[in-house]
Amino acid sequence: MGIYKKLKPQENWKVPVIVLLGIISGLGFYILHISKATSYVSDDPKVCVNCHVMIPEYVSWRNSSHREWASCADCHVPQDNVAEKYFFKAKDGIYHASVYTTRGEPQVIRIKEAGKKVVHNNCIRCHENQVTDAKLASQVDGHFAHRTDRACWECHREVPHGKQRSLSTVNFVNDEELEEDVRIPAWLDEQLKENYQNKEQ
Amino acid sequence: MNTRSKLRVRNWVLFALTIIVVFSLGLLASSILERKSESAFAYTPKVKIGLNEPRNKVWGENFPREYQSYLQNADTLFKSAYNGNAMIDMLEVDPRLVVLWAGYGFSKDYNQGRGHTYAVTDLQNSLRTGGPTGPDDGPMPSTCWTCKSPDVPRLMGEIGVDNFYKGKWASKGSEVVNAIGCADCHDEKNMNLKITRPALIEAFEAMGKDINQATHQEMRSLVCAQCHVEYYFDTKIPEKEGIPYLTFPWENGFSVEEMEAYYDEKEFKDWTHGLSKAPMLKAQHPGYEVYLTGIHAKRGVSCADCHMPYKSEGGQKFTDHHIQSPLNNVANSCQVCHREESENLIRDVYDRQNRIIVNRDKLEELLVRAHVEAKTAWDLGATEEQMAEILQDIRHAQWRWDYAAASHGGSFHSPVEIGRVIGTGIDVAQEGRIKLARLLIALGFEGEVPYPDIATKEKAQAFIGMDVEKLKLEKEKFQKTLLPEWMKAAEEREAKMEDGE
Numbered sequence: 001m002g003i004y005k006k007l008k009p010q011e012n013w014k015v016p017v018i019v020l021l022g023i024i025s026g027l028g029f030y031i032l033h034i035s036k037a038t039s040y041v042s043d044d045p046k047v048c049v050n051c052h053v054m055i056p057e058y059v060s061w062r063n064s065s066h067r068e069w070a071s072c073a074d075c076h077v078p079q080d081n082v083a084e085k086y087f088f089k090a091k092d093g094i095y096h097a098s099v100y101t102t103r104g105e106p107q108v109i110r111i112k113e114a115g116k117k118v119v120h121n122n123c124i125r126c127h128e129n130q131v132t133d134a135k136l137a138s139q140v141d142g143h144f145a146h147r148t149d150r151a152c153w154e155c156h157r158e159v160p161h162g163k164q165r166s167l168s169t170v171n172f173v174n175d176e177e178l179e180e181d182v183r184i185p186a187w188l189d190e191q192l193k194e195n196y197q198n199k200e201q
Numbered sequence: 202m203n204t205r206s207k208l209r210v211r212n213w214v215l216f217a218l219t220i221i222v223v224f225s226l227g228l229l230a231s232s233i234l235e236r237k238s239e240s241a242f243a244y245t246p247k248v249k250i251g252l253n254e255p256r257n258k259v260w261g262e263n264f265p266r267e268y269q270s271y272l273q274n275a276d277t278l279f280k281s282a283y284n285g286n287a288m289i290d291m292l293e294v295d296p297r298l299v300v301l302w303a304g305y306g307f308s309k310d311y312n313q314g315r316g317h318t319y320a321v322t323d324l325q326n327s328l329r330t331g332g333p334t335g336p337d338d339g340p341m342p343s344t345c346w347t348c349k350s351p352d353v354p355r356l357m358g359e360i361g362v363d364n365f366y367k368g369k370w371a372s373k374g375s376e377v378v379n380a381i382g383c384a385d386c387h388d389e390k391n392m393n394l395k396i397t398r399p400a401l402i403e404a405f406e407a408m409g410k411d412i413n414q415a416t417h418q419e420m421r422s423l424v425c426a427q428c429h430v431e432y433y434f435d436t437k438i439p440e441k442e443g444i445p446y447l448t449f450p451w452e453n454g455f456s457v458e459e460m461e462a463y464y465d466e467k468e469f470k471d472w473t474h475g476l477s478k479a480p481m482l483k484a485q486h487p488g489y490e491v492y493l494t495g496i497h498a499k500r501g502v503s504c505a506d507c508h509m510p511y512k513s514e515g516g517q518k519f520t521d522h523h524i525q526s527p528l529n530n531v532a533n534s535c536q537v538c539h540r541e542e543s544e545n546l547i548r549d550v551y552d553r554q555n556r557i558i559v560n561r562d563k564l565e566e567l568l569v570r571a572h573v574e575a576k577t578a579w580d581l582g583a584t585e586e587q588m589a590e591i592l593q594d595i596r597h598a599q600w601r602w603d604y605a606a607a608s609h610g611g612s613f614h615s616p617v618e619i620g621r622v623i624g625t626g627i628d629v630a631q632e633g634r635i636k637l638a639r640l641l642i643a644l645g646f647e648g649e650v651p652y653p654d655i656a657t658k659e660k661a662q663a664f665i666g667m668d669v670e671k672l673k674l675e676k677e678k679f680q681k682t683l684l685p686e687w688m689k690a691a692e693e694r695e696a697k698m699e700d701g702e
Contacts, residue, residue: 006211024219027226035233052240101232164516171264171517172244183396183413183420185388187252187358192399195362 040093043073049173051096053105056170057161064160075122076115088118108166116151123152250389253355256695257382264383264392266514271382271522274318279529282551283558284609286525288323289313292658297565299661300572300653301599304475305483306340308665309672317381317524320349325374325684332675333371333683341370342445347398348428351384352377354397362399366444374683375690386424394420398427404449421503422489429488429504431460431604433469455490457604457622461597470596475665477575479592484603491608495615507534526610550613557605557612560623564602566652567630571595574637574650581644591640594633601626 009017032038039047049058061067066075077092078084092115099105111119123131130136131152137144146155153159162169184192246263254260261268279285291311292299302308310328314320324330324345333339344366347353356376357365365373388395396402396412401423405412415423434445453459461482464470470480492498497507505520510533512521527534528550531543539546575591601622605611611619641650655661662669 007215020219024223024226027223027230031226031230031233034230034237051236052243055244100236101229162518164513164518166516169516170244171266172246181393181417183394183415183423184402185354185395185397188354188362188397188399188402191357191362192402 035097040089043071043077045072048072051100053100053109053167055173056165056167057109059170059173060161060165064162066160070126074126075119078118079122079125088114105167107168119153120151127152251699252389253351253358253384254389255351255355255379255382255384256698257351257379260383260387260389266517266519267522270512270519273523274316274380274525276523276525277315277319279526281526281528283554284313284526285529286316287313288315290658292661295565296655296658296661297569299658299665299667300476300569300655301565301602302483303572303665305472305481307483308475308662308667309669320381321378324349326676326680328669328672328676330370331672332677332679333369333374334679335683336372336374337369339369339371342366342434343368343370343373344434344445344447345370346373346377347400347447349381350377350379351382352379354384357399363441363444363446366446371683374687375694378688378691378695385427394424396423396427398447400432400447400449401427401430404451407449407452418501418503421505422492422498425504425508426489429486431485431487431490433464433471433485435469437467455487455493457601457625460487460490460604461600464600474572474595477572477592477595478579478588479572479575479595479599481596482600482603484600484607487604487608488610488614491604491611491618492614494618497614502538506537510534510537553616554612557616557619557623560620560627561602561605564598564623564626564630567627567634568595568599568602569655570650570652571598571630571634571637573653574634574641577646577650578637578640578644581641581646583640583644587640591633591636594629594636598626598630598633601629 036047036050039050045058045061048054058072061072073089078088131143131147157163182189248259248262250260250263257268257271261271277287280287280289289312291313292308298311299308302311306329312323312327315323329341330345331340347365353365356373385397386394394417402412412423430449432447432449435448436443436445438444438446438448450460450463453463464482468480469482471483472481473479474481489504492504507527508524509520509522510527510530511518512533513519521530521533528547531546535541535546536543572595575588575595578588578591605619605622605626608614608619653661653664655664659669
């Protein structure tokens with residue numbers, strides 16, 4: 001209480017101090033707002049491209065088979081318990097945020113040791129049946145031995161981000177790309193449907 | 202130091218600390234905003250592509266790599282054993298074709314295509330489209346434009362599908378100018394593959410299938426199947442009578458017999474043969490149908506897998522939009538799956554083609570003979586009744602020959618099926634000729650009807666009585682008068698179009 005007592009403003013200063021503290025906190029909230037801080041709680045892959053330097057990773061994932069099954073967080077964040085998940089997320093997030101803010105991002109983003117462990121465990125989490133499959137072990141030379149002494153992607157090198165990735169491997173990202181896949185453009189569909197209805201009559 | 206001055210120091214320190222906190226918060230905020238505005242520009246498309254944008258170079262702004270490779274379609278240097286992308290006068294190479302197509306446009310002029318880049322130009326310059334002098338003149342209907350340009354979906358969107366098919370070919374000369382390109386296969390918003398030609402959608406409907414259910418891999422062939430298929434112009438659709446409505450004869454199936462049955466049922470003919478008077482069918486290019494019967498289709502390989510394989514440039518992997526024979530790019534096409542020397546792979550292709558062509562040539566000769574013999578029979582006074590069955594045989598035999606010949610690449614895409622089709626063609630042709638021989642004897646003719654001297658294109662065209670010079674003159678006049686007008690009108694029209702926003 002000692003420090004608080006010392007810092008406590010005199011009676012006639014209370015109002016301006018409250019206002020000033022309000023301004024400073026407001027600025028803080030503003031920063032949380034413009035940095036979309038709350039979005040980071042979610043697992044939506046779009047959150048990962050809040051910063052555009054992640055776009056090559058995002059686009060390569062989105063064109064991969066993993067898109068249908070696994071989001072970024074499914075592989076890159078521990079999934080064994082909630083506490084560890086959010087602890088790792090916070091730790092990783094603060095690291096990423098500080099690199100991005102100081103413009104320290106490299107041309108080619110490479111995974112760090114801690115991240116590797118998480119990804120490897122997540123590979124196994126979903127593919128447990130494949131990695132321990134006896135048929136597979138007998139077909140692929142050394143699969144049994146290798147699965148314990150190296151990371152999956154040392155052999156499965158293109159999963160899922162492809163061989164080449166850097167800030168310049170992507171042209172642009174189009175938010176409309178994930179829209180529903182329809183084969184007939186709307187203008188033509190309308191015309192043909194009209195035709196079809198005429199035929200029915 | 203007394204309490205008063207201590208207090209003063211403390212206040213100044215607090216003041217300074219607050220300045221630092223607020224200043225850094227401000228810096229952080231401005232950095233965030235700065236990087237956000239950076240993101241607003243980084244990885245964003247250069248232009249917004251409009252609905253049915255026909256100008257390929259506008260799409261090229263956003264997709265420079267794909268566009269660069271697309272521009273290479275202008276290359277006409279590659280010749281394989283039988284095809285390639287160089288312009289080859291097929292009537293010169295094989296004058297028998299002139300006789301087979303007597304009375305039909307293809308006997309005037311028929312070239313090996315030079316690729317998508319030249320589709321509009323080559324159609325304008327072909328003798329088949331004649332020398333129209335105005336919008337309602339010329340031998341061909343508007344429907345002939347359907348596969349030639351991304352201006353087609355644009356026009357269909359503007360005036361409607363039926364109105365597009367209506368009228369003469371010349372009526373849309375100033376509208377259809379851009380080379381086959383982006384908008385023919387791609388959605389302008391998300392670049393997904395799209396079907397922009399009604400005939401394919403309607404053919405799926407006729408077969409009781411929904412093209413919206415097609416997988417992405419199937420789409421990598423189906424966009425090609427919008428055009429590289431057998432088709433005809435149906436002028437008898439209820440409520441659309443008289444409009445040459447582009448239709449695929451797929452209702453019964455894709456095979457040569459199933460399509461033949463379809464046409465026979467409708468009593469459809471493309472033309473009446475100039476010599477034999479047989480009700481003929483012209484097979485267009487059943488490339489997709491034949492491919493479907495081959496081993497590659499069966500293993501799930503799409504057209505694009507071999508004709509537009511992936512390539513890498515500067516760290517980016519993308520689809521090569523230089524659409525060409527895989528024989529000119531064995532490394533990226535065949536060798537992705539087949540670990541063989543490219544020499545061996547090319548030889549495998551040629552081996553199949555060389556074997557198929559032996560029987561195809563034989564069938565061609567039989568058909569020439571059949572047409573000439575039928576003409577002799579007519580000249581000797583044969584009746585329609587006597588000729589009916591024979592003409593039907595000629596129709597069926599030539600349909601089979603054309604199904605094989607026009608399915609460019611068919612003898613590689615599906616050698617067994619093409620071998621079978623030609624085999625049945627030879628059988629049908631000879632059956633017809635046996636009937637002809639009996640008839641000729643009955644009409645008092647003895648000996649062999651001489652095989653015509655059709656050693657060159659000129660001789661063959663003279664033999665069927667065609668005045669090529671007249672056709673060429675008409676064409677030249679068209680190229681000097683109407684064609685420049687079309688081009689000027691098109692230029693003025695496009696100048697008014699907005700550039701991609």
